Amino acid sequence: MTQPITTLIHHPYRAPEGFEAPQPGVFKASTVFFPSVAAMRSREWKDKSAYTYGLHGTPTTYALEERLCTLEGGLQCLLAPSGLSAVALVALGLLKQGDEVLLPDNAYSPNKALAEGELKGWGITHRTYDPMDPADLSAKMSDRTRLVWVEAAGSVTLEFPDLPTLVQLAKQAGAWVALDNTWGAGLAFQPFDLLPDVSDNLGVDISVHALTKYPSGGGDVLMGSVITRDVRLHLRLKHAHMRLGLGVGANDAEAVLRSLPSMPLRYREHDETTRILAQWCQTREEFAQVLHPALGDSPGHAHWKALCKNGPGGAAGLFSVVLDARFDPQKVDAFCDALRVFRLGYSWGGPISLVVPYDLASMRTVWPRHLAEGTVVRFAIGLEAVEDLQADIDHALSALR
Numbered sequence: 001m002t003q004p005i006t007t008l009i010h011h012p013y014r015a016p017e018g019f020e021a022p023q024p025g026v027f028k029a030s031t032v033f034f035p036s037v038a039a040m041r042s043r044e045w046k047d048k049s050a051y052t053y054g055l056h057g058t059p060t061t062y063a064l065e066e067r068l069c070t071l072e073g074g075l076q077c078l079l080a081p082s083g084l085s086a087v088a089l090v091a092l093g094l095l096k097q098g099d100e101v102l103l104p105d106n107a108y109s110p111n112k113a114l115a116e117g118e119l120k121g122w123g124i125t126h127r128t129y130d131p132m133d134p135a136d137l138s139a140k141m142s143d144r145t146r147l148v149w150v151e152a153a154g155s156v157t158l159e160f161p162d163l164p165t166l167v168q169l170a171k172q173a174g175a176w177v178a179l180d181n182t183w184g185a186g187l188a189f190q191p192f193d194l195l196p197d198v199s200d201n202l203g204v205d206i207s208v209h210a211l212t213k214y215p216s217g218g219g220d221v222l223m224g225s226v227i228t229r230d231v232r233l234h235l236r237l238k239h240a241h242m243r244l245g246l247g248v249g250a251n252d253a254e255a256v257l258r259s260l261p262s263m264p265l266r267y268r269e270h271d272e273t274t275r276i277l278a279q280w281c282q283t284r285e286e287f288a289q290v291l292h293p294a295l296g297d298s299p300g301h302a303h304w305k306a307l308c309k310n311g312p313g314g315a316a317g318l319f320s321v322v323l324d325a326r327f328d329p330q331k332v333d334a335f336c337d338a339l340r341v342f343r344l345g346y347s348w349g350g351p352i353s354l355v356v357p358y359d360l361a362s363m364r365t366v367w368p369r370h371l372a373e374g375t376v377v378r379f380a381i382g383l384e385a386v387e388d389l390q391a392d393i394d395h396a397l398s399a400l401r
Contacts, residue, residue, distance in 0.1 A: 024257055027058040028250030046238060055247040064253045065225075067260055068215070072186035072207050073193055074227035076234035078241050079248045083182060083210025084110050086224030090178050090206055091115075091147070093240030097123035100144040102170075104131035104161070105365050106154030108180055128365050131161040132299060134169055141173045150204065151180045152189075153293050153304070156358055156378055157371060158320055160293040160300030163307060164194045164202055171205075176233070178206040183316050185214045187267050188308045192229050195307075205233060212347060214316075217259040217266055219350030221252050266383065270317025270349075273389065274381040278319040280390055286327070286397055288372035292319035299370040317381040318348060322374040323400075331400050332357050332375040338396035341388050348380030353389055355379055 001007045019025075032051045034040040043050040048062050057065075065077035080086040091114060095101060101119065103112055105128040115126035125144070130136040131154060141148075148170035153160045163179075170177045179191050190196070192203035209215070211223040226241075228234045278292040293304035294315040308314040323332050336344060342355040358376045361367060381389065 023254070024060060024063045026250050026254045027060045029054040029058060045242070046235060055245065056242065058250055060250045060253045060257070061248060064257050067257070068186075068209070068211075068225050069227060071215075071260070071263075072181065072209065072227050073190045073203075073229075074207060075229045076227065076231065076238075078226045078234075078237060078246075079211075079253070080224040080226065080241070080246050081248060082222045083208070083212055083224040084114075085246060086208045086210070086226050087111050087180070088114055089226055089237060089241055089244065089246060090208060091119060091124075092244065093237040094147055094176060095119065095124045098144060099146040100125045100127065100142060101147040101149065102126070102137065102140055102145055102175075103128050103149045104151055104154060105129065106131055106157055106159055106368075107149055107151055108155045109363055111149065111180070131166070132159055132368075132370065134162055134165045137166055138169050138173075141169070141175070145170075145173060145175045148175045148177050149180065150177060151183070152307070153183050153300070153316075153318075155180075156320060156360065156363070156376060157368060158291045158293060158298070158318060159368070159370070160298075160304040160307075162300075162303045167194065167202065167204055176206065177204045178208060179204040180210075181207045182210040182213050183318070184308070185209065185263070185267060185316070187214075187264055188314045188316065191227075203229075205230065206237075211256055213349030214263055214267055214270075215256050215260060215349075217263065217349060217351070218255070219347065219352065221255050223248050223252055223256060264313065267316070268313040269383055270381050271315050272312045273384075273386045274317045274319055274379075275312075275315065276386050277379070277381065277389060277393070281319070281321055281393070284397065286324060286400055287321040288324045288374045289322040290319065291321070291371075291376075299368075318378060319381075320376055320378040322372045322376055325373040325375075327375065327400055329357075329359075329375060332377065334399040335396050336377065338399040339392055340395070341384060341392040342379065342396075351383040353380060353382040353384055 043052050045052040045056040068077050127140050129140045150166050152163045167177050181191050191207040194202050207227045209225045281287050281290045336357050342353045345354045356378050360376045
């Protein structure tokens with residue numbers, strides 16, 4: 001090399017090996033170099049024995065995948081650009097024309113929209129079942145059912161199902177079971193070992209996690225994961241993952257890696273504050289019902305108690321209220337607008353508390369029999385002082401008068 005620009009591009013300097021620090025290194029690339037044509041032809045992208053292309057993995061993404069497996073008790077992990085893309089990967093990797101997928105009626109709404117839109121257009125049918133009635137799931141199963149989604153707790157209304165029974169029923173019928181584990185986050189319960197003291201290895205087949213929430217913790221990363229414990233199932237999903245061109249940026253992976261060590265502490269703090277606020281809201285006559293799995297009268301409380309940690313760190317940072325039916329939607333909107341510490345916005349798991357009012361009737365097949373009449377508002381609790389959050393709700397309730 002005789003020209004400076006070529007030397008600059010192909011610089012001979014190599015940093016010394018042996019550098020160690022609290023955080024893993026950030027490796028990012030599209031192109032990965034091979035030492036020879038033989039190596040290029042022999043390297044395998046389906047496992048973590050080598051590197052082939054940045055989309056298929058770097059040391060940074062490999063490190064994150066392995067730590068997420070440790071968190072949730074899995075053996076294989078795929079990263080996706082968002083929680084919803086992780087949900088879609090499961091459907092696209094496992095289902096074909098003529099198959100059917102079952103979803104709980106309280107499923108994450110974009111998952112239902114995927115079934116009603118793209119999957120329907122591709123000849124994949126779906127039905128919803130009552131997650132609080134295992135007999136309804138059993139009745140909905142057919143010889144075309146290939147995939148059953150479960151959620152614990154349910155989206156928005158936070159019912160907690162009899163998860164072990166739902167899993168057993170689906171598996172007995174020969175279907176895969178996929179759990180949206182964003183609420184439990186690998187901390188409230190172990191998805192692949194639901195009843196460790198009662199039954200060996202009773203668990204879901206797939207755990208999907210929106211890393212956007214608690215693992216990220218900052219409200220500034222979009223990412224999802226698909227975790228399994230079966231190599232054949234993993235490879236089936238991995239082939240779809242490759243064909244769809246799914247991947248994540250190394251800087252986003254690094255952000256989640258930095259946040260993971262503090263995740264149990266943050267989750268516990270979210271949980272403790274949420275329980276205090278939910279219990280206080282039960283004393284307010286404006287709320288016809290307060291929904292939180294740790295409350296004794298919340299739908300599915302006994303199932304939550306049997307599956308999760310009863311103390312702090314076992315119930316996440318969400319609770320919902322049903323504002324009494326005497327308050328029309330405009331009044332409910334005014335209540336939400338009057339909040340100052342809580343911000344209006346979707347998602348959860350970050351440092352800032354969020355609030356969203358919902359038109360639940362448009363999201364459910366039927367109005368849940370265990371819910372009071374009224375308008376549902378969900379609170380996602382951040383890391384602010386509980387006194388300030390309680391005062392904010394108290395002040396905003398004046399908008400209802």
